[in-house]
Amino acid sequence: MIDVLIVGGGGAGLRAAIAVAETAPELTVAVVSKVYPMRSHTVSAEGGAAGVIGIDDSLDEHCYDTVSGGDWLCDQDAVEAFVREAPRELIQLEHWGCPWSREPDGRVAVRPFGGMKRLRTWYAADKTGFHLLHTLFQTTLRHPWIRRYDEWYVTSLVVDDGRVHGVVALDLRTGRVEAIPARAVVLATGGCGRVFPFTTNAAIKTGDGMALAYRAGAPLKDMEFVQYHPTGLPFTGILITEAARAEGGWLLNRDGYRYLQDYDLGTPTPTPKLRSMELGPRDRLSQAFVHEQDKGRTIDTPYGPVVHLDLRHLGAAKIDARIPFVRELCRSYQNLDPATDLIPVRPVVHYMMGGVHTDLDGATTIAGLYAAGETACVSINGANRLGSNSLPEILVFGRRAGLAAAAFARSHREGEPPAVRSQGDDERRRLERARDGSSVGSSGGERIADLRERMQHTLEGAAGIYRTGDALAKAVDTLADLCERAGEARVEDTSATFNTELITLLELRAMLDVARTIVACALGREESRGAHQRVDFPARDDDAYLAHSLVHRAPDGTPSVGLMPVTITCWPPGERVYGR
Amino acid sequence: MAAETIRLDVARYRPEEDAEPVLQSYEVPLRPDWAVLDGLAHIKDHLDGTLSFRWSCRMGICGSCGMDVDGEPRLTCGTFLAEYGAGPVRIEPLKGFPVIRDLVVDIDGFLAKLSSVRPWLVREGEEPPLTAEYAQTPAQLDAYKQYSMCINCMLCYSACPVYVLDPDFLGPAAIALAQRYNLDSRDMDDRFDVLNLEEAVWGCTFVGDCTRVCPKHVDPAEAIQRYKVTAALRSVLPWSGR
Ligand SMILES: Cc1cc2nc3c(=O)[nH]c(=O)nc-3n(C[C@H](O)[C@H](O)[C@H](O)COP(=O)(O)OP(=O)(O)OC[C@H]3O[C@@H](n4cnc5c(N)ncnc54)[C@H](O)[C@@H]3O)c2cc1C
Ligand code: SF4
Ligand code: FES
Numbered sequence: 001m002i003d004v005l006i007v008g009g010g011g012a013g014l015r016a017a018i019a020v021a022e023t024a025p026e027l028t029v030a031v032v033s034k035v036y037p038m039r040s041h042t043v044s045a046e047g048g049a050a051g052v053i054g055i056d057d058s059l060d061e062h063c064y065d066t067v068s069g070g071d072w073l074c075d076q077d078a079v080e081a082f083v084r085e086a087p088r089e090l091i092q093l094e095h096w097g098c099p100w101s102r103e104p105d106g107r108v109a110v111r112p113f114g115g116m117k118r119l120r121t122w123y124a125a126d127k128t129g130f131h132l133l134h135t136l137f138q139t140t141l142r143h144p145w146i147r148r149y150d151e152w153y154v155t156s157l158v159v160d161d162g163r164v165h166g167v168v169a170l171d172l173r174t175g176r177v178e179a180i181p182a183r184a185v186v187l188a189t190g191g192c193g194r195v196f197p198f199t200t201n202a203a204i205k206t207g208d209g210m211a212l213a214y215r216a217g218a219p220l221k222d223m224e225f226v227q228y229h230p231t232g233l234p235f236t237g238i239l240i241t242e243a244a245r246a247e248g249g250w251l252l253n254r255d256g257y258r259y260l261q262d263y264d265l266g267t268p269t270p271t272p273k274l275r276s277m278e279l280g281p282r283d284r285l286s287q288a289f290v291h292e293q294d295k296g297r298t299i300d301t302p303y304g305p306v307v308h309l310d311l312r313h314l315g316a317a318k319i320d321a322r323i324p325f326v327r328e329l330c331r332s333y334q335n336l337d338p339a340t341d342l343i344p345v346r347p348v349v350h351y352m353m354g355g356v357h358t359d360l361d362g363a364t365t366i367a368g369l370y371a372a373g374e375t376a377c378v379s380i381n382g383a384n385r386l387g388s389n390s391l392p393e394i395l396v397f398g399r400r401a402g403l404a405a406a407a408f409a410r411s412h413r414e415g416e417p418p419a420v421r422s423q424g425d426d427e428r429r430r431l432e433r434a435r436d437g438s439s440v441g442s443s444g445g446e447r448i449a450d451l452r453e454r455m456q457h458t459l460e461g462a463a464g465i466y467r468t469g470d471a472l473a474k475a476v477d478t479l480a481d482l483c484e485r486a487g488e489a490r491v492e493d494t495s496a497t498f499n500t501e502l503i504t505l506l507e508l509r510a511m512l513d514v515a516r517t518i519v520a521c522a523l524g525r526e527e528s529r530g531a532h533q534r535v536d537f538p539a540r541d542d543d544a545y546l547a548h549s550l551v552h553r554a555p556d557g558t559p560s561v562g563l564m565p566v567t568i569t570c571w572p573p574g575e576r577v578y579g580r
Numbered sequence: 581m582a583a584e585t586i587r588l589d590v591a592r593y594r595p596e597e598d599a600e601p602v603l604q605s606y607e608v609p610l611r612p613d614w615a616v617l618d619g620l621a622h623i624k625d626h627l628d629g630t631l632s633f634r635w636s637c638r639m640g641i642c643g644s645c646g647m648d649v650d651g652e653p654r655l656t657c658g659t660f661l662a663e664y665g666a667g668p669v670r671i672e673p674l675k676g677f678p679v680i681r682d683l684v685v686d687i688d689g690f691l692a693k694l695s696s697v698r699p700w701l702v703r704e705g706e707e708p709p710l711t712a713e714y715a716q717t718p719a720q721l722d723a724y725k726q727y728s729m730c731i732n733c734m735l736c737y738s739a740c741p742v743y744v745l746d747p748d749f750l751g752p753a754a755i756a757l758a759q760r761y762n763l764d765s766r767d768m769d770d771r772f773d774v775l776n777l778e779e780a781v782w783g784c785t786f787v788g789d790c791t792r793v794c795p796k797h798v799d800p801a802e803a804i805q806r807y808k809v810t811a812a813l814r815s816v817l818p819w820s821g822r
Contacts, residue, residue: 035634036691038732039642088710095714097701097764099721099728106715130641131728138699138757150691173680202636235613238639329639332658449625493630495594498681501629 001181001416002147003027003409004402005167007154007209008188009037011129012373012394014136015089016186016402021143024406030147031140032154032169032180034204034503038137041190041202042394045129046241046325048121049391051086053110057118059083060570066389067571069115069281070353070382071530072546073222076569078360078378086392089399090122098135099124111322112246113388115281115578117274121388126241126325132391149180153503154208156427157185157216160419163367164216168427172503175496177431179424181416184368184405187213187356188398191374194507195515196349197456200232200239209375211510213356214517218364219550221377221564223514224521224532225353227385228465230285232348233334234303240326240345242387244311244338245278247322251285252308252342253297259307263288266579276579283384283531284578286347290465301344308342315339347465351390353381353531354521357550357564362401368408372401379548383530435502436494445490448504452511455482459515463522468535472523479519480558483512513553520559521549542573586610586661587668588619590631593679601679603670604628608661616656616671617645620683633683640795643731646738647683648672653735655795674738676747687734693750694732697758702769720765727760727803729796736790736800742783750780752790752800759803762810776811784808 004020006013009031020029031037052062062083067074094100094108101109101123113121124131140146151172158165158179166181192207193199214220230251231240245251248271253259258268258277265284266276273279289307292298298305311319311326316339319327330338355377362370362378373394380393462475486509493501527541528534547563554560585607593601606627608619617635624631635645638657645656650670661669677685736752743749758771775781784804791801 035636035642035644036687036732039636039644041637041642043642043731044637044639091710091713095701095707095710097761097766099725099764100713102716102718102721104718106717106720108713127641127729130731134728138694141695142698142700144695150688202642203638204636236638332640447625448629491629493632495596495630495681497595498632498684500632501624504624504629 001183002030003183004029004186004405005180005182005184006031006186006188007167008040008190008373008375009033010040010188010190010373010394011042011133011136011391012398013186013188014133014140015395015398016188016372016405017140017146018136018143019399019402020406021146023403024410027406027409028145028147030149030180032149032152032167034151034153036150037148038134040133041205042129042133044202044239045132045391046126046239047243047246048111048113048123048128048388049090049132050113050116050121050386050388051090051392052083052120053087053108053122054119057120061117062120064571065116066380066386067382068574068576069386070384071540071576072573073379073382073529073548073566075379075567076571077567078380080569081360082380082393082396085396089392089395093132093135093395096135096139099131101125111243112272112274112279113386114242114245114279115275115386116388121246123243126243126323129391153506154212155431155506156423157212157369158420158423159216159366160417164369165417165420168424170431172498175435175499177424177428179420181420183409183412184370186362186401186405187369187371187375188373189375191352192511192514193349193352195455195511195518196459197453198232198237198460199349200229200237201349206507206511207514208507208510209371210356211513213364213369213371214513214553216366216369217553218366218369219357219552220517221354221357221548221550222379222521223354223517223551224463224525224549225383225530226349226463226518227282227351227353227531228286228347229282229350230289230347231309231345233329234301234306234344234346236333237348238329238333239348239350240309240329240343241323244309244323244326246272247318248272248314249278250310251278252310253292254299255297259292259297260285260288263291264579280578281384282387286465287533289347299344304346306344306346309345310342311338312340312342351385353377353379353383353385360400361404362397363404368412370401370405372397383532431502434491434505435496435499445488446485448489448501448508451482451486451489452508455479455512455515459518463518466533466535467522469523472519475519476516476523479512479516483516483557486512517551517559520561521551524549524561546573584610586619586664586666588623589668589670590620590623590683591672592631592682594681601672605668610661612662614661616649616654616659616661616669619661620656620671632681641731643733646674646733646735648674648738653738653793655733655735658795674734676738676740676744677734689747690732690734690737690751690754693754694757697750697754697771697774698769699757699761701761701764701767703766704768714766716765723765724760724763727756727763727798730756730798731796733795735793735795739789739793741787741789742785746779746783748779749783750774752804753798755781755807756798756800756803759807770810770814772811772814775807781807781811
């Protein structure tokens with residue numbers, strides 16, 4: 001029996017595993033991941049990780065930037081813990097070998113970032129997530145007793161009597177379905193950007209952990225808050241990091257005009273000014289794009305309207321020193337050189353502010369079940385996450401969840417209940433039926449990809465940057481229908497060995513559950529706040545909605561949405577001011 | 581006018597039914613901005629759901645999508661169909677690794693090698709408190725930075741004539757990673773015990789194909805040659821460990 005079982009080998013999961021291994025060597029710890037840990041999506045993060053380090057900076061200011069950036073929907077006690085612990089986590093990474101970029105005197109360097117009033121974003125050129133993840137992964141190799149289940153896909157949580165007892169997982173290589181009993185489980189499965197058609201997110205970001213928790217009875221929180229990043233490459237959705245603007249990049253419309261000045265984000269200056277213009281928060285920048293589009297001031301391309309990101313004035317030398325990956329990506333994927341060409345960009349789905357509802361230690365409402373990282377909602381991100389807050393978040397709360405899960409496992413020494421076996425057997429039968437086609441027949445049923453496309457377009461249409469009650473209400477029905485049809489989708493692959501088609505179907509079902517909660521929460525919130533903009537309710541309404549949305553799965557499978565108070569400690573709700 | 585298409589000849593292998601891999605042909609749209617990976621995804625989504633391959637980031641950083649494309653190990657998310665003219669394009673699993681299924685190969689051997697080179701900062705004494713970083717100048721960072729860029733994509737192993745004959749050869753990426761830590765000013769080890777071996781740096785015959793195929797310019801060949809010098813010096817001057 002495993003003491004602490006971690007689902008997910010990204011930054012949050014590996015940080016949790018190391019926390020357990022280092023502080024509780026007497027406990028057994030395992031990491032189950034559907035891809036090899038170093039393939040996890042954390043690897044794609046580019047720009048950096050925020051943590052107060054400069055002498056002109058303060059914890060208070062990082063808190064204020066985060067809370068105002070989140071349009072006051074963050075829990076301020078969580079933000080305070082996060083901001084306090086972020087620097088020590090980043091130093092810890094440094095001590096483990098992370099190649100942070102440096103100042104000439106050998107100190108760690110920091111760069112500006114969107115919505116941040118001070119220079120506090122640590123970076124490893126523009127491959128911060130890559131270096132962070134490989135450093136964590138290589139550090140786990142020091143602890144050979146961290147057991148790994150690489151390329152195992154968790155299909156359900158074993159929950160009995162309000163308490164988690166392990167997971168059921170499918171070994172991709174053999175097709176074996178096994179119940180893995182555990183005293184405590186940490187979900188660190190990342191986000192769900194793939195519910196949308198156009199996203200920076202990797203193929204694996206399908207919201208599995210959110211669906212696992214939700215089906216097991218734990219509520220999700222603030223699912224309506226979906227972050228669009230203002231600068232994705234058309235077609236691929238590959239991210240051009242905010243660091244490009246932090247280093248001095250400009251956003252231009254079809255007339256070569258820095259249009260952000262028209263949207264209460266400040267006045268243009270030749271060099272970047274903090275919390276102003278191109279360094280405003282992501283929600284406001286993505287919304288400004290839509291207005292430019294409405295005014296006919298964007299540029300049409302086969303992949304939709306775009307604006308231009310201009311880095312030419314930075315020069316090749318600065319681009320190579322600070323944001324070399326941007327140049328590499330533009331050359332390889334867009335066939336242009338940012339040192340001499342304009343980069344076409346458009347807003348792209350990037351990050352989920354919402355997730356599994358947890359407390360400050362990652363605890364969910366199910367005893368023994370914890371969640372951390374993008375799959376969780378503590379919440380420090382509120383209605384809009386600030387760039388470079390997520391990487392420190394996965395470290396701070398990955399560690400916290402690991403420690404809390406270890407404490408739980410230490411104080412709950414009972415053996416394995418019969419539920420583990422019986423639920424494992426049920427799940428095995430269910431999956432074998434899906435695989436051998438006997439539940440659906442390989443000829444009948446619709447294609448998985450067709451259903452997925454419908455879901456994605458439904459979400460984009462109803463839950464995009466601007467939303468209306470009517471479109472959302474329609475989407476509720478469309479998604480319910482798609483859910484049923486996904487129950488009968490076609491699986492042609494009957495092989496037990498590395499059956500990725502079966503995985504794709506399981507991922508689609510997870511995404512559909514998550515998509516329904518996004519739409520339900522968005523329909524319920526009749527106000528506009530941060531990344532959630534309702535055309536029919538354009539103002540923020542603190543009287544009714546200074547509250548988290550909490551969504552449970554009703555017995556008939558439909559989402560049921562309620563509200564929960566926000567914790568305010570030091571920063572009463574105010575106006576979000578940028579550029580003035 | 582019919583849209584342009586290109587033929588992909590894709591290696592198929594299902595251990596339950598196939599004695600050995602066979603090529604299966606598919607026609608996919610030929611679009612100027614489609615990578616080989618987009619072609620494979622098109623097959624899986626619209627033509628044949630049974631094709632298995634790995635991918636995730638589709639931005640050249642997760643290291644999942646290495647395959648053999650027309651005889652060369654490539655990242656399929658960064659290799660464009662348009663490179664291959666009218667086609668056809670042959671897509672096979674990376675050479676030198678056991679095939680699990682279709683285009684999916686077994687890389688567990690590499691993971692074991694990775695652990696063996698102690699890919700972490702080795703230091704003596706207590707870890708200092710988490711209030712300050714170890715100092716490292718930009719020049720000290722530059723000394724190892726290139727070797728820290730490896731995405732574990734396995735292309736170099738697939739291209740390495742030594743590894744393909746001897747799976748026990750520690751190989752390019754693992755040695756480059758060892759050098760990444762050896763050359764880090766914060767590290768106190770030289771990993772001599774695992775590198776100064778016939779199956780490690782001395783096995784390399786300096787063909788240099790690893791460096792040629794590496795999509796991240798890690799230059800593992802140089803890492804190996806540099807360590808040979810270090811190891812030779814250390815054998816002559818046994819106290820010259822760093
Ligand atoms: C392109 C891009 C750039 C970004 N840049 C930045 C940045 O500069 N700064 C910043 O702060 N944030 C950035 N972010 C956000 C940040 O990278 C992510 O929020 C963060 O890395 C998420 O980490 P995680 O550990 O929660 O999840 P992930 O790294 O996504 O890991 C999830 C893990 O869960 C596993 N898993 C999922 N489902 C299952 C299942 N069913 N069974 C088994 N295992 C499963 C996966 O295998 C994986 O190991 C960026 C995001 C993107 C998309
Ligand atoms: S050294 Fe280069 S080719 Fe080899 S695994 Fe690393 S990134 Fe891939
Ligand atoms: S899909 Fe990640 S490297 Fe190609």
